[in-house]
Amino acid sequence: LYFRNSLIVATTNTVCVLFTSSLAGYIFARYQYRLMDVLFYIILGTMMIPSYLIIVPLFMSFVRLGFVDNFAGLILPGTISAFGIFLLRQFIMSIPSDLFDAAEIDGCGVLGAYRHVTLPLCKPGMAALTIFTFTGNWDSLLWPLIITRSTQMRTLSVGIAAFQGMYFTSI
Numbered sequence: 001l002y003f004r005n006s007l008i009v010a011t012t013n014t015v016c017v018l019f020t021s022s023l024a025g026y027i028f029a030r031y032q033y034r035l036m037d038v039l040f041y042i043i044l045g046t047m048m049i050p051s052y053l054i055i056v057p058l059f060m061s062f063v064r065l066g067f068v069d070n071f072a073g074l075i076l077p078g079t080i081s082a083f084g085i086f087l088l089r090q091f092i093m094s095i096p097s098d099l100f101d102a103a104e105i106d107g108c109g110v111l112g113a114y115r116h117v118t119l120p121l122c123k124p125g126m127a128a129l130t131i132f133t134f135t136g137n138w139d140s141l142l143w144p145l146i147i148t149r150s151t152q153m154r155t156l157s158v159g160i161a162a163f164q165g166m167y168f169t170s171i
Contacts, residue, residue, distance in 0.1 A: 001152065002159035008071065009144070009155060010137040013078040017133045018126055021084030026114050028085065029092035030100065040089070047082045051142075059146055073147040074155070078137055084129050091125035092118055 028040050058077060067073035095118065103113040119126075141157040148154050154162070 002154055002156040005071075005074075005153060006138055006156040009074045009140075010134050012071075012075050013137045014130055014133045016075070016079035017081045017084050018129060020080050021088045021129060022119065022122060022126060023114070024080075024085045025088030025090075025092050026118050028089045029095075030113075040085075043082050043085055047086075055142070055146065062147060068147055069149045069153050071153075074144055074153070077143060078133075078140075081129075081133065084133065087129055088122060088125055091122055095121050 024043075028036065062068055062073050062076075067076065099117050099121075100113050103117045108116060139157060140155070141161060144155040144158045145161070148158065151159075151162075
């Protein structure tokens with residue numbers, strides 16, 4: 001049960017992070033608007049905030065929304081990754097703009113260039129992000145420990161931590 005829960009949470013989070021990070025990275029790399037750099041630096045600034053600082057407000061918000069002890073509470077905090085956006089933005093910036101110009105000449109729109117040019121060329125960057133995200137979610141202990149109350153929703157890390165001191169007595 002714990003293994004299944006960990007697999008669901010880690011896989012869903014990884015797919016969500018890949019989608020949101022690749023799309024945001026594409027937008028930040030290819031389009032220049034007035035406040036685009038400021039918005040990107042704000043996203044990078046969120047990487048400097050310790051995760052322990054936001055756990056209590058996040059938990060209180062999730063209690064009010066009713067996301068305690070269900071998969072939504074386990075999955076939603078990890079669906080967007082500032083590191084993923086940064087990684088894929090830098091990767092997409094290395095793609096020559098001539099390829100995007102050729103796609104535009106061939107009739108591809110914004111999403112067509114994203115799908116037919118960016119996604120195939122970003123497979124190595126997305127593979128690295130997949131590994132980082134999946135292992136980070138698989139090993140996560142603090143957030144699943146806080147947000148789950150029943151044993152049916154525990155992930156593998158929380159289950160192993162609960163088993164650790166079960167069959168011994170301290171002297």
